[in-house]
Each structure stands twice: as structure tokens, then as C-alpha cells.
Amino acid sequence: MRRLPSLIALRFFEETARHLSFNRAAKSLCVTQGAVSRQIRILEESLGEKLFERDHRGIRLTAAGERLVPCVVEAFDILERATHPKSATISRRRLVLALPPTFATQWFSPRLPLLAAALPEVELSVRTGMMADCHCAIRFGRSALAGAYSELIAIERHTLVGAPSLAGMPVETLVRQRPRLHVLHEDERLNLWPDWLESAGLPAGDGNSNIEFSTLEQAIHAARKGAGLAIVDRNMITEELANGSLLAFSDVQVNGPYGYWLDIAREHVQLSHVQAFVDWLRQQIVVAE
Numbered sequence: 100m101r102r103l104p105s106l107i108a109l110r111f112f113e114e115t116a117r118h119l120s121f122n123r124a125a126k127s128l129c130v131t132q133g134a135v136s137r138q139i140r141i142l143e144e145s146l147g148e149k150l151f152e153r154d155h156r157g158i159r160l161t162a163a164g165e166r167l168v169p170c171v172v173e174a175f176d177i178l179e180r181a182t183h184p185k186s187a188t189i190s191r192r193r194l195v196l197a198l199p200p201t202f203a204t205q206w207f208s209p210r211l212p213l214l215a216a217a218l219p220e221v222e223l224s225v226r227t228g229m230m231a232d233c234h235c236a237i238r239f240g241r242s243a244l245a246g247a248y249s250e251l252i253a254i255e256r257h258t259l260v261g262a263p264s265l266a267g268m269p270v271e272t273l274v275r276q277r278p279r280l281h282v283l284h285e286d287e288r289l290n291l292w293p294d295w296l297e298s299a300g301l302p303a304g305d306g307n308s309n310i311e312f313s314t315l316e317q318a319i320h321a322a323r324k325g326a327g328l329a330i331v332d333r334n335m336i337t338e339e340l341a342n343g344s345l346l347a348f349s350d351v352q353v354n355g356p357y358g359y360w361l362d363i364a365r366e367h368v369q370l371s372h373v374q375a376f377v378d379w380l381r382q383q384i385v386v387a388e
Contacts, residue, residue: 108142109171111135112150116168117217119158119382160213168212172219192372195224197236201316202359203227205335207237210383217379221372234373236362239284244362252384254358255332257291259299260345262325270349274301278308278327280318289357291330299351319345334359 115124115135125132143150150164160168198207203225214223226233243249265273274296281288288311296303310327312318319336322329323344331345333352339345361380367373 104142104145105138108138108145110175111138112142112164112167113171113175113216115139115151115158116160116164116171116213119160119213121158165212168216172216176219192220193222193224194218194235194372194376195226195233196376197226197233199237199239199359200227200314201319201335202237202239204316205319206337209338213383214376214379218372218375221376234363234367234370235376238360238362239357240360241356241358244360247365248361248363248368250361251358252361252380253334254355256334257295257330257353258333258347258351259295259328259349260331260336260340260347261322261328263343263346264325265328265348266346270299271301273328273348275304278310280321280327280329281309281311282315282318282329283311283313291353294353295330295351298353299349 111124111128111134114127115121118124118127121132121135121139125135128135139150146163146167148163149161150167151158152161207225211223214221237252238244243251259270259274261273261277265277279292282291283289293303308327310321312321315331315335318329319331319339321327322331323339328348330353333340333347336345340347361377363373363377
């Protein structure tokens with residue numbers, strides 16, 4: 100005999116994961132918000148795991164919830180195809196995204212299960228770098244792109260980070276003794292270290308030694324391994340700060356001047372699946388703040 104959770108509870112979970120909101124899930128399901136909350140509680144009790152974290156900013160999936168999302172979506176897709184054969188013939192809409200390498204790895208990839216749940220009809224193609232034939236592009240820059248729909252979706256929030264083994268050392272000692280990890284943009288060092296040191300009221304100097312990297316992802320990895328200290332955009336290290344593989348050594352934070360821009364060619368702006376992706380992206384940015 101199969102031991103399965105309530106299919107109703109699973110369906111409510113799928114819709115809540117899609118919207119990351121009990122209220123919006125309730126509207127989509129044509130039930131009350133209380134009904135959604137009860138079904139989620141029933142499912143969590145059945146599985147013995149929390150599926151959502153709840154705080155003053157709203158809700159977000161736990162690690163268990165993120166693991167469950169693609170399984171539930173796939174299961175309901177199979178049921179839908181079996182009970183409504185015509186739906187299997189509906190063509191999936193292709194969405195081509197161009198993303199900076201670090202954004203793709205550090206920010207976008209961990210959220211792929213959420214995107215799959217929110218846009219199950221979309222076939223995704225992710226490229227790194229700028230592509231002329233893409234529907235949407237995320238770009239690291241300082242200003243809007245002429246000739247396209249261009250929206251600033253996130254501004255960088257720089258903070259000093261390094262390996263947990265360095266915990267307890269004074270910040271002044273750390274920045275004087277440990278190697279400084281720099282990120283290059285168009286073959287030039289970004290001004291991350293001088294800007295942060297000035298905001299922190301610390302002398303610039305040259306530090307103990309310097310290591311340059313062509314991508315922020317490389318600098319993040321080196322900092323995790325204890326190779327030195329890095330000034331890193333907090334948007335890109337949410338998981339590392341949460342799991343303790345990176346520590347922030349100061350409350351000083353420098354915002355901008357660079358950020359992440361969403362660029363859409365004008366001929367693609369009105370496409371329904373592009374608009375659906377943009378709505379999802381904005382929602383994720385708000386949740387992450």
C-alpha cells in the first residue's frame with residue numbers, strides 16, 4: 100500500500116511554492132488563505148519537515164521545500180498528461196537568457212527549482228555573456244542600455260568576507276595581514292577595496308599581497324578556501340553567509356555604483372512568457388532583500 104501525503108496538500112504546496120505567498124496561492128486556488136496554511140501544515144506534519152520559513156518579510160522555501168518542488172511539479176505534470184492527453188501536445192515556449200557567469204552560478208542556479216515551479220511551460224536556455232538572440236539578458240553595469248527595455252533589478256552591496264577560520268581577528272589586523280582578492284572588469288580592477296576601506300575609515304595601503312581574478316565567482320571560491328579576503332556583493336553570497344562557509348567581518352557596507360540590469364529587446368517585451376519571467380524575477384529580488 101502506498102504511503103503518500105494528501106494530494107490536496109501537495110497541490111497547495113505546489114501553488115504556494117510558485118507564488119511564495121499564501122495569499123496569492125489562495126487566490127489562484129480560489130480558497131482562503133487559512134485553508135492554504137492548514138494544508139501546508141498538514142503536509143509538513145506528514146513529512147516531518149518544515150517546507151517554508153516564515154518571517155516578517157514573507158515566506159521562502161527551506162532546503163527540504165526546494166528538494167520537493169521539482170518532484171511535485173513533475174508528478175502533477177505526469178498526472179495532467181495522463182488525464183488530459185491533449186495537453187501533452189501543447190508546445191513548450193523557449194526562453195533564452197544571457198547571464199553574467201557569477202550571477203548565473205551564485206544567484207540564478209539556486210533558484211532554478213522555484214523558476215521551474217513558477218513557469219512549468221517554459222523551456223529554459225541559459226547562456227553566459229551577452230547574446231544577440233536572447234529574450235532577456237542580465238547585465239553587470241552602471242547605466243541603462245540604449246535601444247532596449249532596461250531595468251535596474253539589484254544594486255551591489257559590498258561587504259568584507261573571508262573564511263570562518265579567520266573569525267575573532269580584529270578587522271584592522273585582517274586587512275593589513277591577509278591577501279586582498281581583487282575582481283577585474285574589462286581587465287581593470289574594480290574599485291571595491293579602496294571604496295570599502297574609505298567607508299570603514301581604514302588606511303588604503305597595498306595590503307600584504309594582492310591576487311586578481313577575472314570573475315567574482317573565482318574570488319568568492321578563493322575567499323572560502325582561506326586564500327585571502329574579498330569585498331563581495333552580498334546578493335551573490337546568500338547561501339555562503341547562511342551556511343557559514345563565508346563570514347562577514349564588518350557591518351560596513353558599500354552600495355553601488357554597479358548593479359545588475361535586466362535588458363529586453365523591444366520585440367520581446369510583450370511576449371507572455373518573457374513577462375512571466377520578469378514578474379518572477381522581480382519577486383525573487385524582493386524576497387532576497
